[in-house]
Amino acid sequence: MATPIGNLEDITLRALRILGEVDQIACEDTRQTRKLLDRHGIARPLVSYHEHNEQARAQELLSELAAGKNIALVSDAGTPLIADPGYRLVAQARAQGIAVCPIPGASAVLTALSASGLATDAFVQRVADPRGKRDSHDQQER
Amino acid sequence: MATPIGNLEDITLRALRILGEVDQIACEDTRQTRKLLDRHGIARPLVSYHEHNEQARAQELLSELAAGKNIALVSDAGTPLIADPGYRLVAQARAQGIAVCPIPGASAVLTALSASGLATDAFVQRVADPRGKRDSHDQQER
Numbered sequence: 001m002a003t004p005i006g007n008l009e010d011i012t013l014r015a016l017r018i019l020g021e022v023d024q025i026a027c028e029d030t031r032q033t034r035k036l037l038d039r040h041g042i043a044r045p046l047v048s049y050h051e052h053n054e055q056a057r058a059q060e061l062l063s064e065l066a067a068g069k070n071i072a073l074v075s076d077a078g079t080p081l082i083a084d085p086g087y088r089l090v091a092q093a094r095a096q097g098i099a100v101c102p103i104p105g106a107s108a109v110l111t112a113l114s115a116s117g118l119a120t121d122a123f124v125q126r127v128a129d130p131r132g133k134r135d136s137h138d139q140q141e142r
Numbered sequence: 143m144a145t146p147i148g149n150l151e152d153i154t155l156r157a158l159r160i161l162g163e164v165d166q167i168a169c170e171d172t173r174q175t176r177k178l179l180d181r182h183g184i185a186r187p188l189v190s191y192h193e194h195n196e197q198a199r200a201q202e203l204l205s206e207l208a209a210g211k212n213i214a215l216v217s218d219a220g221t222p223l224i225a226d227p228g229y230r231l232v233a234q235a236r237a238q239g240i241a242v243c244p245i246p247g248a249s250a251v252l253t254a255l256s257a258s259g260l261a262t263d264a265f266v267q268r269v270a271d272p273r274g275k276r277d278s279h280d281q282q283e284r
Contacts, residue, residue: 002256004246005246007156009154009155009156009159010154010155010245010246010247011155012151012152012153012247013151013153013155014149014151079252079253079256080256081256081262082255082256082262083263087259087262090257090259091259094259095259100257100259101257102253102254102256103152104146104152104248104249104250104252104253105152105154105246105247106144106246106247107246107249107252108246110144110224110246110249110252111221111244112244113224114221114222114223114224114232115243115244116232117229117233117236117237117242118229118233119229120223120224120225120228120229121225122267123266123267124264124266124267125265125267126263126264
């Protein structure tokens with residue numbers, strides 16, 4: 001689920017509805033997500049899911065999903081998985097037959113591009129690995 | 143301003159507020175945009191701006207912007223300029239010192255990518271020219 005990238009009004013009607021309906025919200029930084037929920041009067045359980053606990057926490061989240069719980073995945077800002085954790089969780093959920101429903105919304109790269117005056121018919125997004133290593137799935141772009 | 147890509151709930155609080163405040167809404171297909179406005183009880187003047195009238199209409203819109211009017215630019219679905227007209231209007235507005243404010247929201251490519259289970263640390267978007275010609279600004283990607 002995409003969340004705002006600076007202005008807390010940049011959230012969709014559907015995102016607000018679903019945030020209020022899910023059993024749990026997996027987020028990068030619970031303090032950041034709590035600001036968004038407080039602004040819109042939503043109170044749901046939060047659990048941290050970020051690059052440092054991604055592998056272990058993904059297994060816990062998959063168990064809860066397999067047990068029938070509904071979990072919203074958000075990042076601190078923008079569209080999860082786009083320069084944020086989540087890819088492994090989504091890939092594993094799909095492999096286990098768990099339904100994955102994207103809730104569209106803000107993304108920093110497209111928002112900037114659309115107002116930049118730069119040509120928009122072709123672009124490349126490449127996310128640097130913060131550890132300075134190239135990941136094997138980085139091959140996809142070439 | 144980004145608009146929904148299939149579900150009319152996929153619109154942000156800020157987009158709805160601004161659609162109700164602008165002097166005019168420039169859109170690809172007025173019938174398509176009217177559905178969105180009707181659903182949310184918004185009535186503002188619409189003007190068509192699409193790939194077939196893009197150059198002439200851009201000059202009219204720039205004149206109105208220069209005269210102090212506020213115009214929202216939307217496409218039929220998703221983020222304008224991303225696989226949609228608008229790049230020339232935005233580039234010319236910026237060149238004339240007219241403020242351009244992007245309102246973030248849904249984009250089909252990132253929504254699909256985020257739920258696909260595909261690796262998301264690098265991707266390329268390339269938009270085919272519908273007339274089968276390569277545009278000169280397509281060079282940017284290479």
